[in-house]
Amino acid sequence: MQAAWITDFFADRVIHLDETAVVKDMHQLSASYDRFRMSAKDLAHGGDRVQERQTRATVVKQVAMERDDESLLIAVGNSQDREAFNVLFHRFGSKIFALGMKITRNEQLANDLVQEAMLIIWQKAPLYDLDKGSAQTWIFTLVRNRCFDILRKLKRQPDGISADDIYAETELELSVDPEQQQAAEIQLEQIQQYFGQLPAPQQQVIEYVFMRDLTHQEAAQQLNIPLGTLKSRLRLALSKLRDFIGVEQ
Amino acid sequence: MTTQTNHHPSQDLLKTFSEGQLSTGMSIAISAHLDYCSSCRQSVEVYESELASEWVATDPGADGPQLSESNILMDRITSQPQVVPITQATRPRRPVELHMHERSVRLPGVLSRVAEKGVVWKKLAGGINTAKLTLDRDAQCDFMYMKPGSQAPRHTHRGLEVTLVLDGTFEDELGEYRPGDFVLRESTQVHTPRSDEGCLCYSVLDSPLLFTSGWSRLLNPFQRLLFNRQLRHSH
Numbered sequence: 456m457q458a459a460w461i462t463d464f465f466a467d468r469v470i471h472l473d474e475t476a477v478v479k480d481m482h483q484l485s486a487s488y489d490r491f492r493m494s495a496k497d498l499a500h501g502g503d504r505v506q507e508r509q510t511r512a513t514v515v516k517q518v519a520m521e522r523d524d525e526s527l528l529i530a531v532g533n534s535q536d537r538e539a540f541n542v543l544f545h546r547f548g549s550k551i552f553a554l555g556m557k558i559t560r561n562e563q564l565a566n567d568l569v570q571e572a573m574l575i576i577w578q579k580a581p582l583y584d585l586d587k588g589s590a591q592t593w594i595f596t597l598v599r600n601r602c603f604d605i606l607r608k609l610k611r612q613p614d615g616i617s618a619d620d621i622y623a624e625t626e627l628e629l630s631v632d633p634e635q636q637q638a639a640e641i642q643l644e645q646i647q648q649y650f651g652q653l654p655a656p657q658q659q660v661i662e663y664v665f666m667r668d669l670t671h672q673e674a675a676q677q678l679n680i681p682l683g684t685l686k687s688r689l690r691l692a693l694s695k696l697r698d699f700i701g702v703e704q
Numbered sequence: 705m706t707t708q709t710n711h712h713p714s715q716d717l718l719k720t721f722s723e724g725q726l727s728t729g730m731s732i733a734i735s736a737h738l739d740y741c742s743s744c745r746q747s748v749e750v751y752e753s754e755l756a757s758e759w760v761a762t763d764p765g766a767d768g769p770q771l772s773e774s775n776i777l778m779d780r781i782t783s784q785p786q787v788v789p790i791t792q793a794t795r796p797r798r799p800v801e802l803h804m805h806e807r808s809v810r811l812p813g814v815l816s817r818v819a820e821k822g823v824v825w826k827k828l829a830g831g832i833n834t835a836k837l838t839l840d841r842d843a844q845c846d847f848m849y850m851k852p853g854s855q856a857p858r859h860t861h862r863g864l865e866v867t868l869v870l871d872g873t874f875e876d877e878l879g880e881y882r883p884g885d886f887v888l889r890e891s892t893q894v895h896t897p898r899s900d901e902g903c904l905c906y907s908v909l910d911s912p913l914l915f916t917s918g919w920s921r922l923l924n925p926f927q928r929l930l931f932n933r934q935l936r937h938s939h
Protein backbone atom coordinates (compact mmCIF):
# COMPACT_ATOMS: atom_id res chain seq x y z
CA MET A 456 0.00 0.00 0.00
CA GLN A 457 2.63 2.44 1.14
CA ALA A 458 5.12 1.32 -1.54
CA ALA A 459 2.51 1.69 -4.29
CA TRP A 460 1.74 5.11 -3.02
CA ILE A 461 5.39 6.11 -3.15
CA THR A 462 5.57 4.94 -6.76
CA ASP A 463 2.56 7.13 -7.54
CA PHE A 464 4.15 10.02 -5.82
CA PHE A 465 7.21 9.84 -8.03
CA ALA A 466 5.41 8.88 -11.20
CA ASP A 467 4.48 12.45 -11.99
CA ARG A 468 7.84 13.74 -10.86
CA VAL A 469 10.02 11.69 -13.18
CA ILE A 470 12.22 14.01 -15.14
CA HIS A 471 14.30 12.45 -17.85
CA LEU A 472 17.96 12.85 -17.20
CA ASP A 473 20.01 13.52 -20.24
CA GLU A 474 23.05 11.39 -20.87
CA THR A 475 25.61 13.94 -19.75
CA ALA A 476 23.87 14.31 -16.42
CA VAL A 477 23.97 10.57 -15.89
CA VAL A 478 27.64 10.42 -16.81
CA LYS A 479 28.35 13.28 -14.45
CA ASP A 480 26.47 11.49 -11.69
CA MET A 481 28.47 8.32 -12.28
CA HIS A 482 31.71 10.26 -12.01
CA GLN A 483 30.55 11.81 -8.81
CA LEU A 484 29.60 8.44 -7.44
CA SER A 485 32.89 6.76 -8.29
CA ALA A 486 34.80 9.75 -6.94
CA SER A 487 33.02 9.55 -3.62
CA TYR A 488 33.53 5.80 -3.55
CA ASP A 489 37.29 6.32 -4.00
CA ARG A 490 37.31 8.82 -1.19
CA PHE A 491 35.36 6.37 0.91
CA ARG A 492 37.94 3.61 0.31
CA MET A 493 40.90 5.85 1.01
CA SER A 494 39.62 7.09 4.33
CA ALA A 495 38.67 3.59 5.34
CA LYS A 496 42.15 2.33 4.48
CA ASP A 497 43.82 5.05 6.49
CA LEU A 498 41.71 4.44 9.52
CA ALA A 499 41.09 0.74 9.51
CA HIS A 500 44.65 -0.66 8.99
CA GLY A 501 43.66 -4.00 7.57
CA GLY A 502 41.62 -6.54 9.53
CA ASP A 503 39.31 -9.01 7.87
CA ARG A 504 37.08 -7.83 5.01
CA VAL A 505 33.81 -7.85 6.88
CA GLN A 506 35.21 -5.97 9.80
CA GLU A 507 36.86 -3.51 7.46
CA ARG A 508 33.61 -2.86 5.65
CA GLN A 509 31.80 -2.26 8.92
CA THR A 510 34.46 0.10 10.19
CA ARG A 511 34.46 1.90 6.90
CA ALA A 512 30.71 2.44 6.98
CA THR A 513 30.79 3.62 10.59
CA VAL A 514 33.62 6.04 9.90
CA VAL A 515 31.91 7.60 6.92
CA LYS A 516 28.73 7.88 8.88
CA GLN A 517 30.45 9.42 11.89
CA VAL A 518 32.30 11.94 9.74
CA ALA A 519 29.00 12.99 8.21
CA MET A 520 27.17 12.99 11.55
CA GLU A 521 29.62 15.45 13.02
CA ARG A 522 29.28 18.01 10.26
CA ASP A 523 26.99 20.96 10.80
CA ASP A 524 23.76 21.42 8.85
CA GLU A 525 25.25 24.14 6.66
CA SER A 526 28.18 22.12 5.40
CA LEU A 527 25.93 19.12 4.80
CA LEU A 528 23.50 21.18 2.77
CA ILE A 529 26.34 22.74 0.78
CA ALA A 530 27.76 19.27 0.10
CA VAL A 531 24.36 18.15 -1.16
CA GLY A 532 24.15 21.21 -3.38
CA ASN A 533 27.70 21.21 -4.69
CA SER A 534 28.41 17.52 -5.16
CA GLN A 535 25.13 15.63 -4.78
CA ASP A 536 26.57 14.14 -1.58
CA ARG A 537 24.14 11.34 -0.73
CA GLU A 538 25.65 10.57 2.66
CA ALA A 539 25.24 14.19 3.68
CA PHE A 540 21.66 14.11 2.45
CA ASN A 541 21.01 10.99 4.47
CA VAL A 542 22.24 12.71 7.62
CA LEU A 543 19.98 15.68 6.90
CA PHE A 544 17.08 13.30 6.46
CA HIS A 545 17.77 11.72 9.84
CA ARG A 546 18.13 15.11 11.52
CA PHE A 547 15.06 16.73 10.00
CA GLY A 548 12.72 13.94 8.87
CA SER A 549 10.98 13.41 12.20
CA LYS A 550 10.81 17.14 12.86
CA ILE A 551 9.16 17.75 9.51
CA PHE A 552 6.72 14.97 10.31
CA ALA A 553 5.91 16.51 13.70
CA LEU A 554 5.28 19.90 12.09
CA GLY A 555 3.07 18.25 9.49
CA MET A 556 1.05 16.52 12.22
CA LYS A 557 0.65 19.77 14.11
CA ILE A 558 -0.63 21.60 11.07
CA THR A 559 -2.71 18.96 9.29
CA ARG A 560 -3.48 16.49 12.11
CA ASN A 561 -3.32 13.79 9.49
CA GLU A 562 -0.63 11.11 9.41
CA GLN A 563 -0.83 10.51 5.68
CA LEU A 564 -0.46 14.21 4.95
CA ALA A 565 2.41 14.50 7.40
CA ASN A 566 4.14 11.64 5.59
CA ASP A 567 3.52 13.36 2.26
CA LEU A 568 5.05 16.47 3.70
CA VAL A 569 8.23 14.66 4.75
CA GLN A 570 8.69 13.20 1.27
CA GLU A 571 7.86 16.38 -0.59
CA ALA A 572 10.02 18.50 1.66
CA MET A 573 13.00 16.15 1.43
CA LEU A 574 12.67 16.06 -2.35
CA ILE A 575 12.65 19.83 -2.50
CA ILE A 576 15.62 20.09 -0.15
CA TRP A 577 17.51 17.79 -2.53
CA GLN A 578 16.42 19.69 -5.62
CA LYS A 579 16.99 23.17 -4.27
CA ALA A 580 20.17 22.53 -2.31
CA PRO A 581 22.30 24.11 -5.11
CA LEU A 582 20.46 27.38 -4.41
CA TYR A 583 21.48 27.45 -0.77
CA ASP A 584 24.42 29.54 0.30
CA LEU A 585 25.53 30.93 3.62
CA ASP A 586 24.21 34.40 2.73
CA LYS A 587 20.76 32.92 3.08
CA GLY A 588 21.28 32.36 6.80
CA SER A 589 21.34 29.11 8.73
CA ALA A 590 20.45 25.81 7.07
CA GLN A 591 17.75 25.18 9.64
CA THR A 592 16.01 28.45 8.80
CA TRP A 593 16.30 27.68 5.10
CA ILE A 594 14.77 24.25 5.64
CA PHE A 595 12.12 25.64 7.98
CA THR A 596 10.89 28.17 5.41
CA LEU A 597 10.86 25.51 2.74
CA VAL A 598 8.78 23.20 4.93
CA ARG A 599 6.51 26.06 5.95
CA ASN A 600 5.87 26.85 2.29
CA ARG A 601 4.92 23.23 1.58
CA CYS A 602 2.59 23.25 4.60
CA PHE A 603 0.96 26.41 3.32
CA ASP A 604 0.32 24.80 -0.06
CA ILE A 605 -0.92 21.56 1.48
CA LEU A 606 -3.40 23.49 3.63
CA ARG A 607 -4.59 25.43 0.59
CA LYS A 608 -5.11 22.22 -1.32
CA LEU A 609 -6.94 20.73 1.65
CA LYS A 610 -9.32 23.68 1.70
CA ARG A 611 -9.69 23.47 -2.08
CA GLN A 612 -8.51 27.03 -2.51
CA PRO A 613 -8.28 28.41 -6.06
CA ASP A 614 -5.06 27.65 -7.93
CA GLY A 615 -2.77 30.22 -9.40
CA ILE A 616 -0.86 31.31 -6.34
CA SER A 617 1.52 29.34 -4.18
CA ALA A 618 3.57 29.86 -1.05
CA ASP A 619 6.66 30.33 -3.18
CA ASP A 620 5.05 33.43 -4.74
CA ILE A 621 4.06 34.79 -1.35
CA TYR A 622 7.32 34.08 0.42
CA ALA A 623 9.56 34.88 -2.54
CA GLU A 624 12.73 36.75 -1.73
CA THR A 625 12.24 40.41 -2.35
CA GLU A 626 14.54 41.67 -5.02
CA LEU A 627 13.33 45.22 -4.72
CA GLU A 628 11.25 44.79 -7.81
CA LEU A 629 9.75 48.16 -7.19
CA SER A 630 12.98 49.87 -8.09
CA VAL A 631 12.55 52.39 -10.84
CA ASP A 632 14.02 51.55 -14.23
CA PRO A 633 17.04 53.67 -15.33
CA GLU A 634 15.19 55.58 -18.05
CA GLN A 635 12.41 56.57 -15.71
CA GLN A 636 14.97 57.43 -13.08
CA GLN A 637 16.79 59.76 -15.46
CA ALA A 638 13.60 61.50 -16.47
CA ALA A 639 12.71 61.90 -12.82
CA GLU A 640 16.13 63.37 -12.05
CA ILE A 641 15.85 65.96 -14.79
CA GLN A 642 12.42 66.90 -13.53
CA LEU A 643 13.71 67.06 -9.98
CA GLU A 644 16.44 69.49 -11.05
CA GLN A 645 13.84 71.72 -12.65
CA ILE A 646 11.69 71.55 -9.59
CA GLN A 647 14.59 72.50 -7.35
CA GLN A 648 15.29 75.46 -9.57
CA TYR A 649 11.74 76.73 -9.26
CA PHE A 650 11.45 75.79 -5.65
CA GLY A 651 13.55 78.87 -4.76
CA GLN A 652 10.99 81.11 -6.42
CA LEU A 653 8.17 80.03 -4.12
CA PRO A 654 7.26 82.15 -1.09
CA ALA A 655 9.00 80.99 2.10
CA PRO A 656 5.91 79.45 3.81
CA GLN A 657 5.22 77.32 0.73
CA GLN A 658 8.84 76.22 0.51
CA GLN A 659 8.67 75.18 4.13
CA VAL A 660 5.57 73.07 3.63
CA ILE A 661 7.09 71.31 0.62
CA GLU A 662 10.26 70.66 2.57
CA TYR A 663 8.47 69.10 5.53
CA VAL A 664 6.14 66.91 3.52
CA PHE A 665 8.35 65.80 0.65
CA MET A 666 11.93 66.03 1.85
CA ARG A 667 11.46 65.09 5.47
CA ASP A 668 8.75 62.65 4.44
CA LEU A 669 6.32 63.61 7.21
CA THR A 670 2.59 63.06 7.06
CA HIS A 671 0.43 66.16 6.66
CA GLN A 672 -0.55 65.86 10.29
CA GLU A 673 3.04 65.65 11.52
CA ALA A 674 4.19 68.49 9.29
CA ALA A 675 1.38 70.73 10.53
CA GLN A 676 2.26 69.96 14.12
CA GLN A 677 5.94 70.64 13.64
CA LEU A 678 5.31 73.87 11.75
CA ASN A 679 2.72 74.82 14.33
CA ILE A 680 0.03 75.62 11.77
CA PRO A 681 -3.49 74.21 11.35
CA LEU A 682 -3.78 71.14 9.11
CA GLY A 683 -6.09 73.04 6.75
CA THR A 684 -3.52 75.80 6.30
CA LEU A 685 -0.81 73.28 5.56
CA LYS A 686 -2.96 71.56 2.97
CA SER A 687 -3.91 74.76 1.18
CA ARG A 688 -0.29 75.96 1.15
CA LEU A 689 0.78 72.62 -0.20
CA ARG A 690 -1.85 72.64 -2.91
CA LEU A 691 -0.86 76.16 -3.90
CA ALA A 692 2.84 75.33 -3.97
CA LEU A 693 2.33 72.23 -6.05
CA SER A 694 0.14 73.93 -8.60
CA LYS A 695 2.74 76.72 -8.94
CA LEU A 696 5.51 74.19 -9.47
CA ARG A 697 3.39 72.43 -12.03
CA ASP A 698 2.83 75.73 -13.81
CA PHE A 699 6.55 76.50 -13.82
CA ILE A 700 7.41 73.16 -15.35
CA GLY A 701 4.53 73.39 -17.78
CA VAL A 702 5.75 76.78 -19.02
CA GLU A 703 9.26 75.43 -19.47
CA GLN A 704 8.07 72.49 -21.53
CA MET B 705 12.12 52.97 -4.77
CA THR B 706 12.69 52.86 -1.06
CA THR B 707 9.37 54.08 0.13
CA GLN B 708 8.96 55.44 3.60
CA THR B 709 5.88 53.71 4.91
CA ASN B 710 4.19 54.76 8.10
CA HIS B 711 1.64 52.02 8.54
CA HIS B 712 2.85 48.49 9.12
CA PRO B 713 1.36 45.13 10.00
CA SER B 714 1.51 44.42 13.74
CA GLN B 715 4.30 42.21 15.08
CA ASP B 716 1.68 39.54 15.79
CA LEU B 717 0.63 39.52 12.16
CA LEU B 718 4.24 39.39 10.98
CA LYS B 719 4.93 36.44 13.25
CA THR B 720 1.83 34.56 12.16
CA PHE B 721 2.78 35.30 8.56
CA SER B 722 6.23 33.84 9.23
CA GLU B 723 4.58 30.70 10.59
CA GLY B 724 2.54 30.37 7.41
CA GLN B 725 -0.71 30.54 9.37
CA LEU B 726 -2.46 33.52 7.77
CA SER B 727 -5.10 33.32 5.07
CA THR B 728 -3.90 33.60 1.49
CA GLY B 729 -5.48 37.02 1.00
CA MET B 730 -3.86 38.41 4.13
CA SER B 731 -0.51 36.76 3.37
CA ILE B 732 -0.48 38.45 -0.01
CA ALA B 733 -1.12 41.85 1.57
CA ILE B 734 1.82 41.35 3.93
CA SER B 735 4.09 39.98 1.21
CA ALA B 736 3.34 43.05 -0.93
CA HIS B 737 4.02 45.35 2.04
CA LEU B 738 7.43 43.69 2.50
CA ASP B 739 8.36 44.78 -1.02
CA TYR B 740 8.12 48.36 0.23
CA CYS B 741 9.32 48.02 3.78
CA SER B 742 12.78 46.90 4.85
CA SER B 743 12.04 47.05 8.57
CA CYS B 744 9.17 44.56 8.32
CA ARG B 745 11.35 42.40 6.06
CA GLN B 746 13.90 42.32 8.86
CA SER B 747 11.25 41.41 11.42
CA VAL B 748 10.09 38.51 9.26
CA GLU B 749 13.67 37.28 8.90
CA VAL B 750 14.10 37.35 12.66
CA TYR B 751 10.81 35.53 13.25
CA GLU B 752 11.70 32.91 10.68
CA SER B 753 14.99 32.15 12.34
CA GLU B 754 13.41 32.13 15.81
CA LEU B 755 10.65 29.80 14.66
CA ALA B 756 13.21 27.57 12.99
CA SER B 757 15.24 27.28 16.21
CA GLU B 758 12.12 26.54 18.25
CA TRP B 759 11.08 23.94 15.71
CA VAL B 760 14.47 22.21 15.68
CA ALA B 761 14.69 22.28 19.48
CA THR B 762 11.32 20.55 19.91
CA ASP B 763 11.52 16.83 20.50
CA PRO B 764 9.12 15.23 18.02
CA GLY B 765 8.55 12.38 20.48
CA ALA B 766 7.51 8.85 19.67
CA ASP B 767 5.22 9.50 16.74
CA GLY B 768 7.92 10.21 14.21
CA PRO B 769 7.59 8.87 10.68
CA GLN B 770 8.37 5.26 9.89
CA LEU B 771 11.87 5.52 8.52
CA SER B 772 11.85 1.89 7.34
CA GLU B 773 11.03 3.10 3.87
CA SER B 774 13.82 5.61 3.96
CA ASN B 775 16.26 3.69 1.74
CA ILE B 776 13.81 3.44 -1.13
CA LEU B 777 12.85 7.03 -0.53
CA MET B 778 16.47 8.21 -0.46
CA ASP B 779 17.23 6.40 -3.72
CA ARG B 780 14.19 7.85 -5.39
CA ILE B 781 14.92 11.36 -4.25
CA THR B 782 18.63 11.37 -4.96
CA SER B 783 18.03 10.07 -8.47
CA GLN B 784 16.11 13.28 -9.24
CA PRO B 785 17.99 16.07 -10.99
CA GLN B 786 18.76 19.17 -8.97
CA VAL B 787 17.92 22.73 -9.79
CA VAL B 788 20.58 24.57 -11.76
CA PRO B 789 21.15 27.90 -9.99
CA ILE B 790 21.58 29.81 -13.25
CA THR B 791 18.11 29.00 -14.52
CA GLN B 792 16.67 30.47 -11.33
CA ALA B 793 18.69 33.63 -11.46
CA THR B 794 17.93 34.37 -15.10
CA ARG B 795 14.28 33.53 -14.86
CA PRO B 796 12.63 36.71 -16.08
CA ARG B 797 10.69 38.36 -13.29
CA ARG B 798 8.85 41.03 -15.12
CA PRO B 799 6.75 43.12 -12.83
CA VAL B 800 3.22 43.39 -14.17
CA GLU B 801 1.72 46.83 -14.70
CA LEU B 802 -1.88 47.60 -14.01
CA HIS B 803 -3.46 50.23 -16.25
CA MET B 804 -6.22 52.46 -15.02
CA HIS B 805 -7.71 55.46 -16.78
CA GLU B 806 -4.84 57.89 -16.42
CA ARG B 807 -2.07 55.89 -14.85
CA SER B 808 -0.10 52.66 -14.99
CA VAL B 809 1.20 51.14 -11.82
CA ARG B 810 3.98 48.62 -11.47
CA LEU B 811 2.94 45.95 -9.01
CA PRO B 812 4.95 44.30 -6.21
CA GLY B 813 6.14 40.74 -6.87
CA VAL B 814 3.30 38.71 -5.46
CA LEU B 815 0.63 40.99 -6.93
CA SER B 816 2.34 40.81 -10.32
CA ARG B 817 1.73 37.10 -10.07
CA VAL B 818 -1.88 37.67 -9.12
CA ALA B 819 -2.54 40.10 -11.98
CA GLU B 820 -0.52 38.23 -14.60
CA LYS B 821 -3.57 36.86 -16.36
CA GLY B 822 -5.32 40.21 -16.39
CA VAL B 823 -8.05 41.63 -14.21
CA VAL B 824 -11.60 42.73 -14.92
CA TRP B 825 -12.62 46.12 -13.58
CA LYS B 826 -16.11 46.84 -12.43
CA LYS B 827 -17.52 50.26 -11.65
CA LEU B 828 -19.09 50.91 -8.28
CA ALA B 829 -20.78 54.08 -7.06
CA GLY B 830 -18.73 57.12 -6.05
CA GLY B 831 -15.90 56.81 -8.58
CA ILE B 832 -14.67 53.54 -7.19
CA ASN B 833 -13.67 50.59 -9.36
CA THR B 834 -12.87 47.11 -8.18
CA ALA B 835 -11.38 44.04 -9.76
CA LYS B 836 -12.19 40.85 -7.91
CA LEU B 837 -9.44 38.32 -7.47
CA THR B 838 -10.15 34.64 -6.94
CA LEU B 839 -7.41 33.79 -4.50
CA ASP B 840 -9.02 32.84 -1.28
CA ARG B 841 -12.37 31.28 -0.49
CA ASP B 842 -12.26 32.64 3.05
CA ALA B 843 -11.58 36.24 2.18
CA GLN B 844 -12.67 38.70 -0.45
CA CYS B 845 -9.64 40.07 -2.29
CA ASP B 846 -9.78 42.93 -4.77
CA PHE B 847 -7.80 45.56 -6.46
CA MET B 848 -9.55 48.80 -5.72
CA TYR B 849 -9.10 51.95 -7.71
CA MET B 850 -10.43 55.24 -6.38
CA LYS B 851 -10.62 57.94 -9.03
CA PRO B 852 -9.29 61.38 -8.06
CA GLY B 853 -11.85 63.06 -5.86
CA SER B 854 -13.75 59.89 -5.06
CA GLN B 855 -15.17 58.85 -1.74
CA ALA B 856 -16.36 55.48 -0.49
CA PRO B 857 -19.56 55.34 1.53
CA ARG B 858 -19.11 55.45 5.29
CA HIS B 859 -18.92 51.85 6.32
CA THR B 860 -17.88 49.23 8.77
CA HIS B 861 -17.34 45.50 8.34
CA ARG B 862 -18.02 42.25 10.05
CA GLY B 863 -14.41 41.19 9.96
CA LEU B 864 -11.03 42.67 9.27
CA GLU B 865 -10.35 44.93 6.36
CA VAL B 866 -6.80 45.39 5.15
CA THR B 867 -5.92 47.93 2.52
CA LEU B 868 -2.47 48.08 1.01
CA VAL B 869 -1.77 51.26 -0.93
CA LEU B 870 -0.03 50.63 -4.26
CA ASP B 871 -0.19 54.03 -5.90
CA GLY B 872 -1.49 57.49 -5.04
CA THR B 873 -2.89 58.30 -1.63
CA PHE B 874 -6.13 58.02 0.26
CA GLU B 875 -7.27 59.20 3.63
CA ASP B 876 -9.92 58.45 6.20
CA GLU B 877 -10.84 59.72 9.65
CA LEU B 878 -7.67 58.24 11.12
CA GLY B 879 -4.96 59.33 8.75
CA GLU B 880 -3.48 59.61 5.31
CA TYR B 881 -1.97 56.66 3.49
CA ARG B 882 0.71 56.36 0.86
CA PRO B 883 2.18 53.56 -1.28
CA GLY B 884 3.31 50.61 0.83
CA ASP B 885 1.09 51.57 3.77
CA PHE B 886 -0.70 48.62 5.35
CA VAL B 887 -3.98 49.83 6.78
CA LEU B 888 -5.95 47.52 9.03
CA ARG B 889 -9.47 48.31 10.16
CA GLU B 890 -11.34 46.25 12.70
CA SER B 891 -15.03 45.58 12.57
CA THR B 892 -15.72 48.25 15.18
CA GLN B 893 -14.06 51.06 13.27
CA VAL B 894 -16.44 52.99 11.05
CA HIS B 895 -14.59 54.86 8.35
CA THR B 896 -14.99 56.86 5.16
CA PRO B 897 -12.03 56.49 2.81
CA ARG B 898 -11.58 59.16 0.18
CA SER B 899 -8.92 60.12 -2.28
CA ASP B 900 -8.09 63.52 -3.73
CA GLU B 901 -5.39 62.44 -6.13
CA GLY B 902 -6.63 58.95 -6.92
CA CYS B 903 -5.45 55.72 -5.41
CA LEU B 904 -4.84 52.10 -6.31
CA CYS B 905 -5.01 49.57 -3.49
CA TYR B 906 -5.08 45.87 -2.86
CA SER B 907 -7.77 45.09 -0.34
CA VAL B 908 -8.68 42.03 1.71
CA LEU B 909 -11.93 41.59 3.48
CA ASP B 910 -12.99 38.51 5.32
CA SER B 911 -16.71 39.34 5.14
CA PRO B 912 -18.86 41.68 3.05
CA LEU B 913 -18.90 45.40 3.75
CA LEU B 914 -21.68 46.61 5.97
CA PHE B 915 -22.54 50.14 5.06
CA THR B 916 -23.74 52.24 7.91
CA SER B 917 -25.06 55.43 6.43
CA GLY B 918 -27.50 56.89 3.95
CA TRP B 919 -28.71 55.35 0.76
CA SER B 920 -25.74 53.06 0.58
CA ARG B 921 -27.22 50.93 3.35
CA LEU B 922 -29.53 49.65 0.65
CA LEU B 923 -26.53 48.16 -1.09
CA ASN B 924 -25.93 45.73 1.70
CA PRO B 925 -28.21 42.81 0.86
CA PHE B 926 -27.11 43.14 -2.74
CA GLN B 927 -23.44 43.07 -1.83
CA ARG B 928 -23.94 40.12 0.42
CA LEU B 929 -25.75 38.29 -2.34
CA LEU B 930 -22.89 38.90 -4.76
CA PHE B 931 -20.35 37.79 -2.23
CA ASN B 932 -22.25 34.63 -1.35
CA ARG B 933 -22.71 33.81 -4.98
CA GLN B 934 -19.01 34.22 -5.54
CA LEU B 935 -18.34 31.90 -2.63
CA ARG B 936 -20.67 29.27 -3.97
CA HIS B 937 -19.04 29.44 -7.39
CA SER B 938 -15.66 28.72 -6.03
CA HIS B 939 -16.88 25.59 -4.22
Ligand SMILES: [Zn+2]
Binds near residue numbers: 737745
Ligand atom coordinates in the same frame (compact mmCIF):
# COMPACT_ATOMS: atom_id res chain seq x y z
ZN1 LIG C 1 6.52 47.66 7.39
